[in-house]
Amino acid sequence: MTSQTGLVTRPADRAAGRESEERARVAIWAADPITLTGLTQTLTARLDVFVAGDEHPGDVDVLVFAPERVDAAATAALRRAVARWSAPVVLVTGDLDRSHLMSLVESRVVAVLHRSAATEQRLMRAIDLAARGGGAMPPNLLGDLLRQIKDLQQDVLAPLGMNSASMTPREIDVVRLLADGLDTEEIGNRLCYSQRTVKNIIQAMTSRLNVRNRPHLVAYGLRTGVI
CATH class of the missing domain: 3.40.50.2300 (Response regulator)
Structure with missing residues (x-):
């Protein structure tokens, strides 16, 4: 073609x-x-x-x-x-x-x-x-x-604990707090995670979802309706 x-x-x-x-x-x-x-x-x-x-x-x-x-x-x-x-x-x-x-x-x-x-x-x-x-x-x-x-959600994402945005519940929590303007330390304190854990969660999402940075990740969350 x-x-x-x-x-x-x-x-x-x-x-x-x-x-x-x-x-x-x-x-x-x-x-x-x-x-x-x-x-x-x-x-x-x-x-x-x-x-x-x-x-x-x-x-x-x-x-x-x-x-x-x-x-x-x-x-x-x-x-x-x-x-x-x-x-x-x-x-x-x-x-x-x-x-x-x-x-x-x-x-x-x-x-x-x-x-x-x-x-x-x-x-x-x-x-x-x-x-x-x-x-x-x-x-x-x-x-x-x-x-x-619906089939994708039931057969593929649900068994992995994900949704149509390809995010786990704790990833959604992190993205929502990023959208509220919190930094890594503040997110860790809010969710009782270490800063290293928060950084690893964000890095895993940016790599898997092919987004460039934290603002792009927040924009992805808005577009997919998780925020």
């Missing part, structure tokens, strides 16, 4: 300055040139979005990801795309293997549109929701996803 990305096709937008910055900046990935061209032309004709190219991948609000079908190859391509653009994803596809739902959510997919039903209006609504931190998942897919999360 070959990655394709949208290009800036309206140079006048660059000179628009403040007006351009107020638009949702959208990057496009498509599995084939025809789909890429169609999505690019549709979105560049809009006044409320700005189609971004490859020049500034970090400055993108939403990634529109359009594979022909969602399979193992597409989910691998999605992970690479998200690593590059680091933005919430609107998925447009003609065929979705539901066994990949968890992988899609982990890769920041917040909205799913079937290609046959992806009208301009629905696509723009999904982009707008994604840019504002929301999402739009079809009810049938949402039901499947919730069942998969």
